Amino acid sequence: MSSALSASPPTTRRRAPVVLLAACLSALLLPLSMTGASVALPSMGAELHASLASLQWAINGYNLAFGCFVLAAGSLADLVGRRRMFAIGTGLYAVGALVSALAGDILLLDIARTASGLGAAAALPSGSALLAQTFEGRSRARAFGVFGTTTGIGLALGPTVAGLLVGGFSWRAVFLVPAVIAFMVVALTPLIPESRNPAGGRVDKSGTLTFTGALLLLIYGLVEGPQAGWGSPLVLGAFLAAVALLLAFVVIERRQEHPMFDLSLLAQPQFLALCLTAVVVVFGFTPLLVALPTYFSAVDGLTAQQAGLTLIMLTGATLVFPAIAGFLTRWIPAKVQLVVTIVLMAAGAGWLTVIEPGSSHGAIFGPLLLLGIATGISFGLLDGAAVSSVPAGRAGMAAGMFNTMRLAGEAASIAVISSLLVSFTRGRLDGALGSFDTPYADDPARAANLLNQGDMGTLTQSVRPETARQAFTDMAGAAYTGALHTVLWVLFAMFLVAVPVVALLLRERRKPATGSSADVVPATAGPRTEQTQESSGVG
Template identity: 35%
Template sequence: MPRPRLSLAVILLAQFVIPLSISGTAIALPTIAAELGSAPAPLQWVVNGFNLAFAICAIAWGVWSDRIGYTRSFRIGIAVAAAGGAISAIAPTIGILDVGRVIAGIGSAAVLTGAAPLLSHLFQGKARAKAFVLFGTVNGLGLAAGPAVSGLLLSVWGWRGIFAAHAVVLLVALIGTVKLPVLGRGSTSLRAILDFSALRAPGFVAMTLVPVAGAIGFVTFLTYLPSAIGAVHGLEAGVTGALMLVMTVPVLIAPIVVHRLLERTRITTTGVVVTSLACLLLGGIGVLVLLRPDLPVMAGVAPMILLGLGFGLPLGFVDAEALAAVPAERAGAASGVVNLVRIGSEAVFVALYAAILAAVVTAALPGPVGELIASGGAGEPWVYRDGLVAAGGAMVVLVAATGIAFLVFSRSADKRAAVRVARGDEGLRNGEPSRNVQPNGCTN
């Protein structure tokens, strides 16, 4: 008989490594640059190679998991991701390190797109809602804890220890998959790999914009704030990673609190998202204003807490509402779309942030010195800050634009829901869930 709690533990363990890998790698870039070379393009591919491979493969893995089985694709993904981590840990050159990161991204796409459908099949009702709260919390916690955990590993075992730790955890999870029930095997329907039909529903589009806003306003800052703090204040990686924990605690607590509020009060998911967007905007502006060489490093703590809240508040319901928009047998494809948008936006905007930062810094300091400073090296704090303001300012503007788009699509979804109620039809139409249904099964 399946043991849901054990299965949940295995799924969450494998899933945890993925966001950890996304956000935690940049803290090691100065050390990697010193050992393997500081050329901007291959160095940034250590971060972006993983993200882009994940984004490109997420939708394909989503559909394939519907056809070969969620458990099988989940296991394959863990094995591939572990191999990528091992290659990265022993890489003798920056090129091989980039290859290892791409392989890890390919496997991680299968892990995450298989995890959500497995949860949907293993749990029902309130148990499913709680499982998705944990799913969102662990995903957010992995992102938020990435710099802190990686900073600790970096200070103890060097940059290779970061990737070796990823591989070891994934191997433990792979052993644990022998206890997973075989689910989702043998879907025989043929469908296009690029199945974006759910995007016809404005409610689905609105929810997909939530992780986009989180990618722009949180993941970009989270990925490069450790380098920024090191470059601006001259702190070592281990100390910087520990400081980043102030962004982790809100991500850990917020989804649990929101789940209880949705269950016990009349607060809506739309209200939660609007609050999270406000936190992202205020936190981003605060970082740009207060992260300066002439101010104490602790001046930036409050904005970092706001960024953590902005990202953490909607984590517990985004995936559940997205998967509720499609039939259960299409859950893999739907998960692929959600993760394509989530990780694709992280890949695009993290790369955009890095490109703007590097362009500003190297324009002021051409040559190898500028390349080293752009990667987070110490020595020119005001030059680095100029790049930070340019890159971070662009992200703040994009968060505001994404928030406006979310409100537009949410209002459109509410109007459609009102029309369906007036017609006596509150069921699903064109793959769109009723907007008055909460992920915990309650209604507003």
């Protein structure tokens, strides 16, 4: 990668610790905001009197902006300067987080969260590129190891940290604390040497706009579908427009000399298999970080702090198993481990259907641990495998595409699973509410929304007489639980279908090309190393 530094090499070496500190702090904050806000949703909804659809955009807006603009931001950083883009991105994230903490209505909160997602999209690839420019050889490998580990910590501990902040202070602390830390990172940026890539290409504006528009309309349709009805002209129009924009994106990218997405990479079976694996894994992990805290709050009456601590059973393994997966590649090839990962996902999703109102931690520990182990294995192998499955000269493009697909998959998975939960809950409540004296007897949609916001109390307090409230709570809890079970079986079926597809794609062999990398996923493919210096995604 051709680049130019405004600072001399000795100065760059002296400032290397500052670069590492700033990049790692951003790598901790950005994914923490992705997973942590889910624990605060019930408290946010209650205080701001928000509808379920508007509340979901506090999560979807951040993830959508993050996933859609991360590639374009990486290209722009090469042109205008990585330090400048890192400072702008971190500053925008900090301002968005501060406004989120002070927001008095849900619309402002959603807008601020989207702004934070844009900032995250600019900051993460810029920080990664600054590390690659500052460190060399083994030092670079160690720096990226710390960077990747910090990202994993942010993802894994986000719900727990958020639960502690909500329990100790309020939901506003979930945004205020990261804002303060982000402003501290901005204060460090003048000490970071500037760098840019003079040979960098232009930003693919048409590709960025069509891809972002397609994903935005898809998520909008999925969020609004349970509220307006899946046959609503608005929802159907959103889906049709999303398809049209996606087709336009494909046409644009195929005609670009330097596309944002080199779609020909998806014709390579192994790279396609790894992208599919990444999307499958996030469907089994990320939506549960959103769904389970609200379930625990609504059905079991857990506080945000208790729900966040409970989720350690799911997230804790993601801190340990990336390293274990890399170690096991000495005996078990990476491609075999990745297929096993999907099998473990299927087993965990099916097993988690043991969850019931009042389930003990011991009852759900096994399935949550299994899902966490599967996710941790994927974190340890997918990034390295993705960039190693394509010719060496296209590794940067492959890393960017792979991580963009994973981030877009996270946004889509939350919207899909949340919509299914609402729809299935509504179906189970329809007809059951009529036997109770409550204003929601003829409005199962509103009742389903409240349950999926974690607000059982509002429903229960509306029931007359008071002696019927316990029976109502049991009925509503059973309906929500049944909906969750159905969603888990849907995931189970999806994973079972994915296993043979991924296995067959990984067995494909390409004819060797001059200057290409290995034709199969290497057994030593491991977590983020110097290969991922162009990566712009979150583990």
